[in-house]
Amino acid sequence: MKILVYGINYAPELTGIGRYTSDMAASLAAAGHDVRVVTAPPYYPAWQIAPGFSARRYATENSDGVSIWRAPLWVPSQPKGARRLLHLASFAVSSLPVMIRQLFWRPQAVLSIAPSLLNAPAGWLVARLSGAHAWLHVQDYEVDAAFKLGMLKGSWKKRLALKFERTLLRRFDTVSTISGKMIEHALNKGVERRNIVHFANWVDTSSIHPLDRRSQLKAELAIPEHATVVLYSGNMGAKQGLEVLATAAVALREREDIVFVFCGDGPGRIALHTVCGDMKTCRFIPLQPTEKLNELLNLADIHVLPQRADAADLVMPSKLTGMLASGRAVIAMAHQGTELHATVSPRGVVVPPEQLEPLVKAIETLAGDPVRRERLGRAGREFALAALSRDSVLGTFEQTLRVRCADAQQSPGTDAQSKGFKDVYEDIYERDEA
Missing domain, CATH: 3.40.50.2000 (Glycogen Phosphorylase B;)
Incomplete structure (x- = not known):
C-alpha cells in the first residue's frame, strides 16, 4: 500500500512521539509498503532545531526505506500558551502545500499523528480527496491537557477548542490511541466504538534488555x-x-x-x-x-x-x-x-x-x-x-491497517465521513446535541 504519515515529530528526535512515529514508519516500509512522511525538522525536547536541519527551508531525505518531506516551522524558546499554538500553527500552514502535493501520489492510507491536532484537518482533507483511509492516532489529548495544566485559559476558548477536537475526531475513519482510558476519552468525545483501535506504544525488547554487568x-x-x-x-x-x-x-x-x-x-x-x-x-x-x-x-x-x-x-x-x-x-x-x-x-x-x-x-x-x-x-x-514487544504491537497494527483499508475500498463512506472540508469548520459553531 501507499501510506502517508503526517506528524510534527519524527526521527532523529530521541524521545517521545517522534521516536514512535519514525519506528512505525520504518516498520511499515520493512513490511513492503511504500511510505512517505510529512514532518518538521527535529526540535524536541530541547525546543531548538537540531544541527544540520533548517527551520526555514523545505527539505527531503530518505531513511530506513521511508521518503521524508520536511516543512519549516517556528520554534519558541519558551513554549507556553499562545506561543505554543503559534508554533503548531506554523507547521500546519507550512506543511499544507506538501500535503496537497501528495494527492498526485494517490495514497491509500493517511495516518495523522496527534499532537498536533492542528494537522488533522489537512490529513483528513488529503485522505478524502485521494480516496484514502483517514486514520488519526492520538498520543495524548493535548486540548484537555493544555487547559488542565494551565497552558491555556478561558472558558470560551476551551469550549471552542473541545468542539473543534470533537468534530475532527468524528470525521476520521479510524481513531487509535494508546491506552484503555484514552479509548474511553475518545468514546466520550463522540467517536463511534467501531471506529476506535487500541494501538499501544511499544519497545524493542531485543535492544532494551537487562545487562549482566554495571552500566x-x-x-x-x-x-x-x-x-x-x-x-x-x-x-x-x-x-x-x-x-x-x-x-x-x-x-x-x-x-x-x-x-x-x-x-x-x-x-x-x-x-x-x-x-x-x-x-x-x-x-x-x-x-x-x-x-x-x-x-x-x-x-x-x-x-x-x-x-x-x-x-x-x-x-x-x-x-x-x-x-x-x-x-x-x-x-x-x-x-x-x-x-x-x-x-x-x-x-x-x-x-x-x-x-x-x-x-x-x-x-x-x-x-x-x-x-x-x-x-x-x-x-x-x-x-x-x-x-509491549515491538514486533507484536507493530505487526498487529499493520494487519489492522490492511484490513481497514480493504474494508473501506469495498464499502462507501458514511454521510458523516463524506462531509466536505468546509463542513468541519461550520460544525464547530453548531450547538452540541443534548
Missing part, C-alpha cells in the same frame, strides 16, 4: 560503586511534574548512597538544575544517542516516573515501556483508578502524584531492598516481553 555510564558519571541510582530520563516539561522529584533529591541530599540522575531536556530543565544541580548527589546529562539507550536505562537501580495528577489518563508516558523492558524497578506517581496505576502497581511501586513524603519513603525503601528491586524489575521485563 558503563556509572563510572563515566563518577557515581560511587555502592550507590543506588535513581533515574529520570525524558522530556522536562509541564506534564511531568518533575518539581517533586527535584525536591525529593534535596530531601535526601545527606544520603550519599542515593544518587539522582536527570537525563533529558526541555523548558523545565533550568529550574530543576537551580533546585538541585549543584548537589554532589545529583547528575544532569543530555539525552543519550540510541546506541547508548540501553546503557542509560540500565544505569538505574530505580526508575522514577513522575506525572502531574491533572494529566492522568490524558497522556500515557511513552518512557514507561523502556523502563519496564530494562528490568529495573519502577516508581510511578499515579492515583488509583488511572491506567498508569493499573499498569505499574502489579510490577512496581505507585505513590500519589505530587506528594513528597510518599515518594521519599518509596525511594528509601527500595534503595535498602535490592532483592525486592530485582523481583520488581523481573516482573516488569516479563510484562514488556508479553505485552
Whole structure:
C-alpha cells in the first residue's frame, strides 16, 4: 500500500512521539509498503532545531526505506500558551502545500499523528480527496491537557477548542490511541466504538534488555560503586511534574548512597538544575544517542516516573515501556483508578502524584531492598516481553491497517465521513446535541 504519515515529530528526535512515529514508519516500509512522511525538522525536547536541519527551508531525505518531506516551522524558546499554538500553527500552514502535493501520489492510507491536532484537518482533507483511509492516532489529548495544566485559559476558548477536537475526531475513519482510558476519552468525545483501535506504544525488547554487568555510564558519571541510582530520563516539561522529584533529591541530599540522575531536556530543565544541580548527589546529562539507550536505562537501580495528577489518563508516558523492558524497578506517581496505576502497581511501586513524603519513603525503601528491586524489575521485563514487544504491537497494527483499508475500498463512506472540508469548520459553531 501507499501510506502517508503526517506528524510534527519524527526521527532523529530521541524521545517521545517522534521516536514512535519514525519506528512505525520504518516498520511499515520493512513490511513492503511504500511510505512517505510529512514532518518538521527535529526540535524536541530541547525546543531548538537540531544541527544540520533548517527551520526555514523545505527539505527531503530518505531513511530506513521511508521518503521524508520536511516543512519549516517556528520554534519558541519558551513554549507556553499562545506561543505554543503559534508554533503548531506554523507547521500546519507550512506543511499544507506538501500535503496537497501528495494527492498526485494517490495514497491509500493517511495516518495523522496527534499532537498536533492542528494537522488533522489537512490529513483528513488529503485522505478524502485521494480516496484514502483517514486514520488519526492520538498520543495524548493535548486540548484537555493544555487547559488542565494551565497552558491555556478561558472558558470560551476551551469550549471552542473541545468542539473543534470533537468534530475532527468524528470525521476520521479510524481513531487509535494508546491506552484503555484514552479509548474511553475518545468514546466520550463522540467517536463511534467501531471506529476506535487500541494501538499501544511499544519497545524493542531485543535492544532494551537487562545487562549482566554495571552500566558503563556509572563510572563515566563518577557515581560511587555502592550507590543506588535513581533515574529520570525524558522530556522536562509541564506534564511531568518533575518539581517533586527535584525536591525529593534535596530531601535526601545527606544520603550519599542515593544518587539522582536527570537525563533529558526541555523548558523545565533550568529550574530543576537551580533546585538541585549543584548537589554532589545529583547528575544532569543530555539525552543519550540510541546506541547508548540501553546503557542509560540500565544505569538505574530505580526508575522514577513522575506525572502531574491533572494529566492522568490524558497522556500515557511513552518512557514507561523502556523502563519496564530494562528490568529495573519502577516508581510511578499515579492515583488509583488511572491506567498508569493499573499498569505499574502489579510490577512496581505507585505513590500519589505530587506528594513528597510518599515518594521519599518509596525511594528509601527500595534503595535498602535490592532483592525486592530485582523481583520488581523481573516482573516488569516479563510484562514488556508479553505485552509491549515491538514486533507484536507493530505487526498487529499493520494487519489492522490492511484490513481497514480493504474494508473501506469495498464499502462507501458514511454521510458523516463524506462531509466536505468546509463542513468541519461550520460544525464547530453548531450547538452540541443534548
